[in-house]
Amino acid sequence: MKYCERCLQPDTRPNAQFTEAGICPACHYFDQLQHVDWQERYEIFEDLLRRYPRKSSQQFDCIIGVSGGKDSTRQALWIREKLGLKPLLACLTYPPQQVTQRGVDNISSLIELGFDVVISAPAPGIWQRSMKEAFLKFTNWARSTELALFSAVPQLAIRYDIPLILWGENPGLQLGDLKTLGNTGYDGNNLRFMNTLSGGSQDWMLEAGFHPKELLPYRYPDPSEFDQAGLQIVYLGWFLGDWSLINNAMYSGLNGLAYRTDSAKNTGDLLGVTSLDEDWVTLNQMIKYYKFGFGRATDYVNEEIRLGRISRDQGIALVEEYDGCCSEEYIESFCHYIGIALEQFWQQVHANVNKDLFEIGADKIIQRRYRVGLGL
Ligand SMILES: [Zn+2]
Known part of the structure; x- marks a missing residue:
């Protein structure tokens, strides 16, 4: 697992290829945008x-x-x-x-x-x-x-x-x-x-x-x-030159859009502006994190790093804290909806954890093997 030289995108995203200089596609695209008329x-x-x-x-x-x-x-x-x-x-x-x-x-x-x-x-x-x-x-x-x-x-x-x-x-x-x-x-x-x-x-x-x-x-x-x-x-x-997660959220918020009020610890969503209409996408973001080593916090942080609003180091701290976060409450309501037990949910998730990237302890706590921003 390697990280983009500029942001915190690892090379584990499916169908994505880094440049020879080690830059991820999104950063590469961002560079090109600076020359657009x-x-x-x-x-x-x-x-x-x-x-x-x-x-x-x-x-x-x-x-x-x-x-x-x-x-x-x-x-x-x-x-x-x-x-x-x-x-x-x-x-x-x-x-x-x-x-x-x-x-x-x-x-x-x-x-x-x-x-x-x-x-x-x-x-x-x-x-x-x-x-x-x-x-x-x-x-x-x-x-x-x-x-x-x-x-x-x-x-x-x-x-x-x-x-x-x-x-x-x-x-x-x-x-x-x-x-x-x-x-x-x-x-x-x-x-x-x-x-x-x-x-x-x-x-x-x-x-x-x-x-x-x-x-x-x-x-x-x-x-x-x-x-x-x-x-x-x-x-x-x-x-749209200013198309971004945060700009779209600000624009829509000014026009009546209601955001999330729960904490980023429940959702991995630093600003509470994505997946407003349901709660279970958060589970999928957590699972994606265990499969590929990046979650929803990474997406936010990368955009902020590219825009120069935070440093890569500040980004690392946020990703370490919030990537993969998902409230127990959402997991429980999901299991209830599809009719499976919580144990079955975790059994399935544990079986799909990328064992190169994570380690499942005896207490069933999943720990990163890699270092955010450095990789493996
Ligand atoms: Zn990048």
Whole structure:
């Protein structure tokens, strides 16, 4: 395990490659951003919009997937206030046992701000069962629900006949997932190649006994459907020079978005501005930490180091303290929801801990073998 020379990204992130100088893809991308002509990009965006005029039979210019989080709130407002467009907001909501009151309130605020929102809620029984299957098979409960989250937007775009889909960040550029890079920095039609969505993404669900018809909300439209509907996904993050976790949170907070009020010790979330609408993504961040040696605190800290707001050493202290943090309460409510015992949860997590990076003591406490910022 090696760390980026500049930030605290280890080279264990899947599909990410460091430069020869030992710089991670996100830092490399950040360097390139310093030379971008943002006015030129804005003009490219205007040209793009001219190529997708509102259809005479439609009342919307584009569709934006929203969760009531900081990124989607910022996108929706920017599109309407800056460009004067009328977006349809598409929200795939969680079942009542999963969604937080804060998440519900945040969607309500968007509606109060005057947006048209279409809300879709897949059948809760299949949602719950597929989540359990995914956890037991991959130690990642979100395998099925992410499929639904990603699929809902193009599915609705086809149904409402709105070809232009605006998406937030380009995972190829911002996270260094090279498989999803499109023809240009803003072309999002390659999103289908990301791990969650790529070939045979439903196979494990079919093997688990789900009927293909039950899985319709989990089906990402195939390339021929994209072509037929003329769908174009565009990453909005590519056009916005100040697109970042913290800027988006500030912008959305000023427009009514409610943040988390629990401590970073419960969530590993230093500012409490991510995953506002549910609590179990925090479990996944903890598991990711045990698999790859970096969690949610690392993502925050890296951005802050790049922006020069904290030093690498200050970052190390924060990562040491908060990476992998997850409240017992969230773990208990998750186990209760999918119907497994706490012991089974930990057995499964322990079996998936990366033993090169961590050591599980006799007391079952998991300890780092590596040193944050130095590696192994
Ligand atoms: Zn870096």
